[in-house]
Amino acid sequence: MPPIPSSEITPEALFWNRRRFMQTALAGAALTIPGCAATPSASNPTPAPDASAAPVATTLPAGQGTVAGTSDELGQPLTDFAAVTGYNNYYEFTTDKQAVAAAAAGFVTNPWTVQVDGLVAKPRQFALEDILKLGNEERIYRLRCVEGWSMVIPWSGFSLNKLLALVEPTSAAKYVRFETLNDPERMPGQKEPWYTWPYAEGLRLDEAMHDLTLMATGVYGNPLPPQNGAPLRLAVPWKYGFKSIKSIVRITLTDTQPTSLWMAAAPDEYGFYANVNPRVDHPRWSQADERRIGDTGRRQTLMFNGYADAVASLYTGMDLRKFY
């Protein structure tokens, strides 16, 4: 078994969790010992390391629709459909990336409503059908996971600012908080006590209003499959992937900086901003480079994941080491 570089170890295998896990194990619970040979199970919250190659499609797979683009604006080719839909982080189902698709396969996302509330003039509960009317543009974005791997993904959807405009944020609104469905019967990972469910994320209002911030409702020319966050999820391409919250049911405008699931789990490791920054290392590994899924070697990570021209001005005057 090859040694696993620390940069390929799922960061969500938090020290905090390991400590708790070891305490539980020492207390006599019959748990699987984590490690590269261990299969994550319901009783083992320590995720599998990202050591294996993602599956590669050999034929045009069922479920892949028509996609106009073949590469991102830097000329980098799309990541295979099989990897985009077969190698996922979605802790509500399982921490095993290659088992998410099967674990989430029966997840029913119709009917679905999204409540948009808080500091807005027109709070509203949207039916999914009405949200889908806001647009269906193709957007090819890089996704850089904080764990050190990346993909190029053809999303479809619309800029989140279109939805926010409908509810009219008040002048007191400074942040936007997002929440995933909370339903442990349908999302069995939520029965694990390690995290503060439901998954929550947040953006500053100006980040949320930025045209690049996408409410994704499709991938690879079709509606999102469950493993990618059906029926709708964020895609915030200049931030680490964990900001791109899946299966959203509530969006709340607020004057207070939201606490995300990862900030609550490990405040020393995950900040609110989480902008991709090759010069600010994770406390436990470098962020200078990344493995593009499908590639063998590693490539340099780009400031703001390559979107600096579009977004750097949002952070003028901020110390990006402090405001990680």
Ligand SMILES: Nc1nc2c(c(=O)[nH]1)N[C@H]1C(S)=C(S)[C@@H](COP(=O)(O)O)O[C@H]1N2
């Ligand atoms: N609700 C929820 N959203 C989530 C996650 C999750 O576990 N639960 N994982 C995040 C992480 S760490 C990443 S890298 C991306 C992965 O998106 P993908 O599986 O569509 O590539 O989803 C993010 N959104």
Ligand SMILES: [Mo]
């Ligand atoms: Mo991630």
